[in-house]
Structure formats: structure tokens, C-alpha cells
Amino acid sequence: MAPSIEIENLVKVFDGRVAALDSLSLQVEEGEKVALIGPSGAGKTTLFRLLNCILTPTRGTLRLQGCDVTRLSEKSLRELRARIGTIYQQHNLVPQLRVAHNVLAGKLGRLSTARALWNFWDPRPDGDVVRALTQVGIAGKYWERTAALSGGQQQRVAVARALVQNPDILLADEPVSSVDPALAQEIVSLLADLAQEGGKTLVVSLHSVELALAHFPRIVGLRGGKLYFDLPPDQITAELLSGLFTRCEAERGVPERVLRGAVSPVFPLDSPYDKA
Amino acid sequence: MTAPNASPVQSRPLWGAGKTVVLLVGAAILWSYLGTGSNLLLPFQADGRHQVALFFSQLFPPNLSASLLTRALRGSLETLAVSIMGTLLAVLIGFPLGALSAYTVMGNRRFSEAEGSSAVARLWRRLIYDGSTLLLNFLRSVPELFWALIFIVAVGLGPFPGVLALGFHTGGVLGKLYSESLEALDSRPLEALQATGASTLKVFLFGMVPLALPQLLSYTLYRWEVNIRTAAVLGVVGAGGLGQDILVAMGLLHYQDLATFLIATLAIVIAVDFLSTFLRLRLIPS
Known part of the structure; x- marks a missing residue:
């Protein structure tokens, strides 16, 4: 190996x-x-x-x-x-998107473009995203706009994105x-x-x-x-x-x-x- | 190295670039003033005052008869429709071309140095980038009025050539503004998306578009405000709407009809400005 x-x-x-x-x-x-x-x-x-x-x-x-x-x-x-998943210091989320979408972005490398677009469009909660947000303790922020979150909460979103990527x-x-x-x-x-x-x-x-x-x-x-x-x-x-x-x-x-x-x-x- | 009592501050050069620029600009202004026969005082001198007063007295009272008001309303709505369709066409032309002429989308080194793309792929990107930049330049350099004259020949008189004229010129303007917005984004969220293995198209859709959207909307609304005024002017060359009514009224020396049409133009421009401001406040978070 x-x-x-x-x-x-x-x-x-x-x-x-x-x-x-x-x-x-x-x-x-x-x-x-x-x-x-x-x-x-x-x-x-x-x-x-x-x-x-x-x-x-x-x-x-x-x-x-x-x-x-x-x-x-x-x-x-x-x-x-x-x-390879990366969690950064700060400022690496798209603030205009909802939390769910920033976390879903972790899957972008694996999904087809059409599938990714559909996931962003479809308002049903995604199982992986819910699980990741629950793990970092902010499941309640699922549909929140990312820009509205505090610095600490945004950092948890970034961790959740890496969890969803599962690198x-x-x-x-x-x-x-x-x-x-x-x-x-x-x-x-x-x-x-x-x-x-x-x-x-x-x-x-x-x-x-x-x-x-x-x-x-x-x-x-x-x-x-x-x-x-x-x-x-x-x-x-x-x-x-x-x-x-x-x-x-x-x-x-x-x-x-x-x-x-x-x-x-x-x-x-x-x-x-x-x-x- | 310097003499002990030499001042460390060098004396200012007597003649620098700044003074040359001021002189050249001054000469250009003087030349233009003489060349256009400008006389800024004319409207206020006795003769000018009399002409202005005569014109305004002929405008009053505006013709408010039911039939003319109906015509003014129809003209206003047509001008409004031309501005909306023209701006929509401009977005449809400007957005794809603007994206393709943004180096952050098409450049060979985007957020990362590591790209691994082949020489052929890089050449194609370069060609598309240069081609769309050139096309936008061309669309933008031809004024709306010229586009309108071309399209009137092509598709006949009426509001449709007005829509095409606004769409082509404004498409070139919006494309340029869009591409500059897409190039000025914070690269850190985009780098993070690319690091997840996302392709350029995905980085564009899920990173660049949401990041740039407030600015793209703002530019689009601003151009709509410009287009409502231009749509009224385009009528003068035969592209429908209020402009056409104004031209006819002036030709027939029906100044009281003209007054009504001018008021209608003013009303619709102000209405669009208000609507645009309202949309801006609702759609674009500060």
C-alpha cells in the first residue's frame, strides 16, 4: 500500500x-x-x-x-x-447560499452536473447533509443563509462539508x-x-x-x-x-x-x- | 554620501506629467467649445428667452382628451414592453458571452495552478475567450440607434426592431459588466469548491454565480433603467412606442399633444426608476 x-x-x-x-x-x-x-x-x-x-x-x-x-x-x-477534503481557516463558504447547499458542495466532485443541479433545486433534505450537520451540532440551521451564521457556526458548516465529501x-x-x-x-x-x-x-x-x-x-x-x-x-x-x-x-x-x-x-x- | 547640509527633499520638477495633462485637457475643451458653436448663455439672452417662452406656451395646456390619453397609454406600455424585452434579450446574449470572456471561467490558470489540461484544450479555451470578448466589443460599439436602423431594414417598422436593437447593444454592455464581476470574485470559496474535485462548470454554477448574483442583478436593473429612456428615443427612428408618437406630434406641430406624450415619457421613466429601486432593495441583500 x-x-x-x-x-x-x-x-x-x-x-x-x-x-x-x-x-x-x-x-x-x-x-x-x-x-x-x-x-x-x-x-x-x-x-x-x-x-x-x-x-x-x-x-x-x-x-x-x-x-x-x-x-x-x-x-x-x-x-x-x-x-482529499480540506477545511480552511475561514471565508471558504459561499455566503449567499443556504447552509444545505454549502454542505452539499462537498459532493460536487462525485456527482454529475445534472445531478448536482437537481440536488440544489430539490428542497427535500438530503440524508448525508442532515447527518453531517447533526454531527457538528447545527442541524437546525439546515435552510439558513450561510451569511447569517456566526463565525463559529460557519466553521461547523465547513467541517460538515468535508464530512459529506467523505475523503x-x-x-x-x-x-x-x-x-x-x-x-x-x-x-x-x-x-x-x-x-x-x-x-x-x-x-x-x-x-x-x-x-x-x-x-x-x-x-x-x-x-x-x-x-x-x-x-x-x-x-x-x-x-x-x-x-x-x-x-x-x-x-x-x-x-x-x-x-x-x-x-x-x-x-x-x-x-x-x-x-x- | 550626501553633503551634510543638503536637504533630503528633492525640489519639485518645474514641469511634470500632471501639468501636461491639465494643459491638454484644457485645450481639448476649448477646441470642442469653439467647434460646436456653443453659447451657454443663449437661452438666457433676450432672443433666446423669447423662443423658450413661446415653445412652452404652445405646450400648454397639454391635450388631455380621452382619445389622446389612450394613445399615450398605449405608447407608454409599448415602450415599457420594448425596454423589458430588450433587457431580457440583452441578458440572454450578455450572460453566456460574459461568462465565456471572463478569464476566471476560461483562463488556463484559474484558482489553482494545477490543471492538467492538454494543449489542445487550452488553445480552444483561448479561442473561445478571445472570440466572445471580440463579439461583445462589437455589440457594444454599435449604438442602439444604428442597430435600430439596421433592424428596421431587416424586420420592418414597429417595436420588434427596437427590442433587437436594445438587446444587441445592451447585451454587449452587460456581457462586459458580467465578465468583470465574475473576474473580481473572492477566490477563496472558489478554490475550496475546486479542491472538492468540482469541474469548472460546477465551480461556475455553485460558486461564481451565487457569489456574483447580487452584482449581476444590480447591473441588469440599472441597464433596464437606461433602456426605458433609450426605448423612448428609439421610437423616433420608427421603432414603436412613445418616441414615434412624439415624432408625429412634432411633425404636425401639435404641441399640446406633444406635451401629453412628454409627460407620459417622464412618468414611465420615473415609474421604472422606482420599480427598479424597489426590486434592488428586495432582491439584493446589502
């Missing part, structure tokens, strides 16, 4: 200047649960955007479930994306940075349980080191686009953490959103992914 994620000497350079990832090598087996920690600008978001096949590597190899992502046709790329590999880029600590705890354990039950590979980046250490058997520290450590939580010392989070001279002056990979190389964004 090929590993879920195989990264060898991966380099990602934006605009030919800024290396967001610098010779990163990492391997994640199927069913593994990994927490990614590191300072702002460490390259976490860039790594996620490479892992869900939105960006392409500048150099190096990236294999997902044994497929080299740079060699796929348009169709197989879409099929691969359908097997083999679940990626979550700071999924709890916009919710209160109690809900953060809840969402992280929900993700960990789901991965456990379904035998899914889970990679989560977390701002909160405590959450990472409490819920994940493997912690990867990323700094300046490089692997800083890759250890089980009981081997992570205070020195390692302070080394990870101290900003080095070289990083100063580079716009943070470029380092974070928050700025799309195709579209300049008005606002970075999060201003926190």
Missing part, C-alpha cells in the same frame, strides 16, 4: 523569489493523524494548498496515494481532489483559529474521532500547541519552509518549541501573507486568509 502522502525535497517558490517551502521531505501513512505546528509564515498554508492539488510544486516530488500529482490529466486530477485524506488548515476554546477542543476531537473511525489520514495545522499535543500521536514542526522536528508529543520539549517559534532575522521584511502562501500566485487577494 502506497503511503497517503509522500513528499520528497519539495520546493515551492512564489513569483520566482520567495521560497515558501524549502526542500521539505515528509511521509504520512494511511490512517495516520498528524498535527502541524509552526510560526506564521512557516509554509503551513502553502503545504496544504499543495496537498489538495491547488498549487503545483516548483521542484521535488509530491505523491498522494501513490499518484504523482504533476503527471495527472484534468480528469484524474479532479478524481484525486474528490478524495480518504482530510486536511484542516487552522480549522479552529476563529472559534472559542471550548468549541476548538470539540472540533479537534471530532476530526480526530472521525479519522479514527473511518481510517482516514488526517493532517491538521494548529495555532494551539496544547491542542496538538493532546490529540495527535505525531507532531510536525515547520519553520521557514523547512522541517524543524517530527516527533511524538512526549518527546517535544520546551526548548524545541521556543526554537520553533522564535523568529529568525532572515524572515523579517518578507510580507507575511506571501510566506504563508495566503496570496494566490494567480489572484492577488484583498485580504490575507486571516488577520489574527
Whole structure:
């Protein structure tokens, strides 16, 4: 069985200047649960955007479930994306749509266009969507407009969308940075349980080191686009953490959103992914 | 490196681009003023005042006889119908062409760098993109009045050539506005949809359209407001509605009939503005 994620000497350079990832090598087996920690600008978001096949590597190899992502046709790329679910920090739902429709969007990779249109048109509740919304605790918001929900509720909608997609590999880029600590705890354990039950590979980046250490058997520290450590939580010392989070001279002056990979190389964004 | 007492502020250049632009614009305005024989004071001078007063005195009182009011009502409704059908045709032309000429829909690098499409597919997309952009440009560059003259020759006098004329020109305008809206969307929700494995068509239908819809509706309503005025003018070249009634009344020097038709035009334009504002408030959440 090929590993879920195989990264060898991966380099990602934006605009030919800024290396967001610098010779990163990492391997994640199927069913593994990994927490990614590191300072702002460490390259976490860039790594996620490479892992869900939105960006392409500048150099190096990236294999997902044994497929080299740079060699796929348009169709197989879409099929691969359908097997990888992503939960983002924020702002990744369509606010004008109802909650039901945003969650249904998780199925877009698998449904035919006609079937998808019919599901959006048909007002009967969809079983998978109801189940997913119940799991994240907001079943009552089924027909609500997404824009009318609070930040925390929107984050649960995003989790529900990933549940409906039912991917083999679940990626979550700071999924709890916009919710209160109690809900953060809840969402992280929900993700960990789901991965456990379904035998899914889970990679989560977390701002909160405590959450990472409490819920994940493997912690990867990323700094300046490089692997800083890759250890089980009981081997992570205070020195390692302070080394990870101290900003080095070289990083100063580079716009943070470029380092974070928050700025799309195709579209300049008005606002970075999060201003926190 | 600099002398110790040199000021760090450089002196302002005596002649810059800004001054050149001001001078050129000023020259263009002066040239246009002389070239058009403009005399902004004319209507207020003794002779001009007299002519204006004479014209207005002939308009009063407006002819409010039942038969003329019926004609004015019929003309107003025809103009309204032309504006609605013309705008609808414009949406039918502008939406598909606008979508095909948006680089976020047709571009080879949309939200993701990873596309995996073949060179032939990329070439086709490029051709469709350029073709629809060019077509929209052409539709937009020909004024409604010219389109109306062409269609009157093609399909005869009456409101139908008016509908076609509005549809073709406004289709070009709306297509451009739609494509700009589709290009200016927040890419993050779209990237998320694409990451679920959705095809471009699905990202378009379930992401781009709902995200852009408020703006698309707003542009469409605004163009409808413009079109009600244009529909009245198009009647003057024979494309039906109030314009045709106005032309006939002026030709026959029936100024009191003309007054009624002018009031009807004003009423219908104001009514459409109100209706459009109402729809905007109801349909488009702020």
C-alpha cells in the first residue's frame, strides 16, 4: 500500500523569489493523524494548498496515494481532489447560499452536473447533509443563509462539508483559529474521532500547541519552509518549541501573507486568509 | 554620501506629467467649445428667452382628451414592453458571452495552478475567450440607434426592431459588466469548491454565480433603467412606442399633444426608476 502522502525535497517558490517551502521531505501513512505546528509564515498554508492539488510544486516530488500529482490529466486530477477534503481557516463558504447547499458542495466532485443541479433545486433534505450537520451540532440551521451564521457556526458548516465529501485524506488548515476554546477542543476531537473511525489520514495545522499535543500521536514542526522536528508529543520539549517559534532575522521584511502562501500566485487577494 | 547640509527633499520638477495633462485637457475643451458653436448663455439672452417662452406656451395646456390619453397609454406600455424585452434579450446574449470572456471561467490558470489540461484544450479555451470578448466589443460599439436602423431594414417598422436593437447593444454592455464581476470574485470559496474535485462548470454554477448574483442583478436593473429612456428615443427612428408618437406630434406641430406624450415619457421613466429601486432593495441583500 502506497503511503497517503509522500513528499520528497519539495520546493515551492512564489513569483520566482520567495521560497515558501524549502526542500521539505515528509511521509504520512494511511490512517495516520498528524498535527502541524509552526510560526506564521512557516509554509503551513502553502503545504496544504499543495496537498489538495491547488498549487503545483516548483521542484521535488509530491505523491498522494501513490499518484504523482504533476503527471495527472484534468480528469484524474479532479478524481484525486474528490478524495482529499480540506477545511480552511475561514471565508471558504459561499455566503449567499443556504447552509444545505454549502454542505452539499462537498459532493460536487462525485456527482454529475445534472445531478448536482437537481440536488440544489430539490428542497427535500438530503440524508448525508442532515447527518453531517447533526454531527457538528447545527442541524437546525439546515435552510439558513450561510451569511447569517456566526463565525463559529460557519466553521461547523465547513467541517460538515468535508464530512459529506467523505475523503480518504482530510486536511484542516487552522480549522479552529476563529472559534472559542471550548468549541476548538470539540472540533479537534471530532476530526480526530472521525479519522479514527473511518481510517482516514488526517493532517491538521494548529495555532494551539496544547491542542496538538493532546490529540495527535505525531507532531510536525515547520519553520521557514523547512522541517524543524517530527516527533511524538512526549518527546517535544520546551526548548524545541521556543526554537520553533522564535523568529529568525532572515524572515523579517518578507510580507507575511506571501510566506504563508495566503496570496494566490494567480489572484492577488484583498485580504490575507486571516488577520489574527 | 550626501553633503551634510543638503536637504533630503528633492525640489519639485518645474514641469511634470500632471501639468501636461491639465494643459491638454484644457485645450481639448476649448477646441470642442469653439467647434460646436456653443453659447451657454443663449437661452438666457433676450432672443433666446423669447423662443423658450413661446415653445412652452404652445405646450400648454397639454391635450388631455380621452382619445389622446389612450394613445399615450398605449405608447407608454409599448415602450415599457420594448425596454423589458430588450433587457431580457440583452441578458440572454450578455450572460453566456460574459461568462465565456471572463478569464476566471476560461483562463488556463484559474484558482489553482494545477490543471492538467492538454494543449489542445487550452488553445480552444483561448479561442473561445478571445472570440466572445471580440463579439461583445462589437455589440457594444454599435449604438442602439444604428442597430435600430439596421433592424428596421431587416424586420420592418414597429417595436420588434427596437427590442433587437436594445438587446444587441445592451447585451454587449452587460456581457462586459458580467465578465468583470465574475473576474473580481473572492477566490477563496472558489478554490475550496475546486479542491472538492468540482469541474469548472460546477465551480461556475455553485460558486461564481451565487457569489456574483447580487452584482449581476444590480447591473441588469440599472441597464433596464437606461433602456426605458433609450426605448423612448428609439421610437423616433420608427421603432414603436412613445418616441414615434412624439415624432408625429412634432411633425404636425401639435404641441399640446406633444406635451401629453412628454409627460407620459417622464412618468414611465420615473415609474421604472422606482420599480427598479424597489426590486434592488428586495432582491439584493446589502
